[in-house]
Amino acid sequence: MDIKTERRDGILTFAIRGRLDGYGAGQLADAVEASLQADDRSVVFDLAGMSYLSSAGIRILIATKKRLKERGGTLALAGIQDYPKSVLDMAGVTPIFSLYPDLEVAVAACRRSKDSLSVINDLVRAPVVRDGVAYTVEPASTRSSSLLVTGDLDKMLHARLTESDIRAIPFSALPYSLGLGALGENVADALPLLGEMITLHGSVVWLPTDGNATPDFFTPVKDAGKPCIYTGYNVTLYGPFHEIITIDAGDEGGIALSDIYRTIFDFARERKRDFSGVVALAMWAVVDGVCSLGVKRSPIAASSPANGLPINAEENAKEWLEENDEPKYRGETMVSFGFGIDYSACSGEHLSALTDRNRPKTQQLQLHNHGVIFRGVPWDASLDLTRQIERIVTGAEFVDMRHLKDNTRIRRAKVGVAYISEIAV
Known part of the structure; x- marks a missing residue:
């Protein structure tokens, strides 16, 4: 046949x-x-x-x-x-x-x-169409939201982390978060394996820096305090989503993650949102191609670059970072969390806790997003975002987890948007 x-x-x-x-x-x-x-x-x-x-x-x-x-x-x-x-x-x-x-x-x-x-669906909520992409915006909450930053970004980027820099955090304290972390019996066990990490409703997915490039994950039935998550740098969302945005970019090509953030910042300006120039996004999406970036080695002081430059500097990037611009997982399901900074709208204290000081001065946006890929999850834009994310992370077939590059492309998505009013350290 x-x-x-x-x-x-x-x-x-x-x-x-x-x-x-x-x-x-x-x-x-x-x-x-x-x-x-x-x-x-x-x-x-x-x-x-x-x-x-x-x-x-x-x-x-x-x-x-x-x-x-x-x-x-x-x-x-x-x-x-x-x-x-x-x-x-x-x-x-x-x-x-x-x-x-x-x-x-x-x-x-x-x-x-x-x-x-x-x-x-259009009769229920009229979409806004921009550059061929439909955005349907629903109001969610008016309460304020903040980001809590644990750890020192500069120490992480310069590979200067020591045992005293690692924090043990219970699963229940990290509803939506991302950063650098590991699971282990104790700090000494986790330190040499610190890698890209994301937490979603009590589940943790992380990429150990053991040379195998294979993510690991754990979903506790209840939080008994131990085991806990060890992190050298973490950004956690506290507070609600202010809007739920459904995105439809059609069947071919999708839209870049960076363009989704640009549009959301445009919406914020049009609606005169009172926020710090930072938004946090939780997303359930069908991807048209994941492009990834991630640390290959745990950024600990014992292995810091001899030239004193950060691990993402051009001279060190090949040794420290694994980069893949070949799009993967077309048509699969992704759940992600991250944040974006619009430097043209920035205000507020402690922004440096999120900011890479080595970024190009001409860079308007800085994004930091991690995504988890799942298989066998049908797309249905009518489903509740939070409940669907919980169902996916606890029951769907796990495939992979990566730090998302800005050129990752999204075909369809439901996005929880939190306009950040405070950054706490």
């Missing part, structure tokens, strides 16, 4: 030629698993070239239909021939499928269904 996979007008299609028997059913199941992305709602099976169908093939059709139904979508069968159609009839399952005469009609029907869902 031969399977050709492509997208037509944003709808995933599979053209099947030959016999959909026991062996072919396995091939089709693998093809669906490899191609179905988090924001796919509907699929078309083009059966014009399928000559044979058995119960094994029918099981795959039914399993795919059930999977799509959970997403509020559908499976369309196009161009089915007489013999396979008679097999469906004899099995008594023809009525459960949507049958269309050819591929074009099936794609158009799925497209109409997709557009109808968008219209319903």
Whole structure:
């Protein structure tokens, strides 16, 4: 059997030629698993070239239909021939499928269904469209939010951390946070493994600097105080999100993380928001490509650069930082947390606790974001952001965790935005 996979007008299609028997059913199941992305709602099976169908093939059709139904979508069968159609009839399952005469009609029907869902959502909350990207903004809270900074950014960047700089923090104290951390029996155990870290509702994901480039994670059922999180630098959000923004950048290309921040800062200026020039974002997204950056070695005093320059200086970057501009995980789910600084709107005390003093003076934005990649999570913009993040981090299939570069691209997202009024150290 031969399977050709492509997208037509944003709808995933599979053209099947030959016999959909026991062996072919396995091939089709693998093809669906490899191609179905988090924001796919509907699929078309083009059966014009399928000559044979058995119960094994029918099981795959039914399993795919059930999977799509959970997403509020559908499976369309196009161009089915007489013999396979008679097999469906004899099995008594023809009525459960949507049958269309050819591929074009099936794609158009799925497209109409997709557009109808968008219209319903648009009627509830009218989106703002900028540069082809739709932003739907919902107010959330009016209470103030702050960032608490633990540790010394300059010491971290110059690899001068010692045991006395490490803080032990209980899981429950870090609802949304990111920084440099590790898990271990004690400080001495954790210190040489300090790496990129993110916490999300009591779950911690971190990238140990042991040379294996493999993230680790832990979700406690309850916080008993031990084990705890050891951190050399951490930024934690305290307070609510002021807005929930749903972003739709379409099916192709997505929008850069930096452009999302620029738009949010533009919204803040237009609404005359009273804040320090800093925003914190928690995001549930479908990515169009993750580009990453991260420390390869724990920035401890015993291994600080001999030239006295920070680890992100050009002379030291290759030795200390792992950088990947090759986009990964297209169509997968990401949960992230981070913050952005707009230097044109900056005010407030302690901004230096977040600021890399070696940044180029012409740099308007400084972003710091970590993201966790998950698989098998359908996209549904109607779901509550906080509850969905909790469900994902405790139950979804974990794939990877990385420090996000600003050119990471987002296809769709639901974003909690906190306008920061205070930075505490």
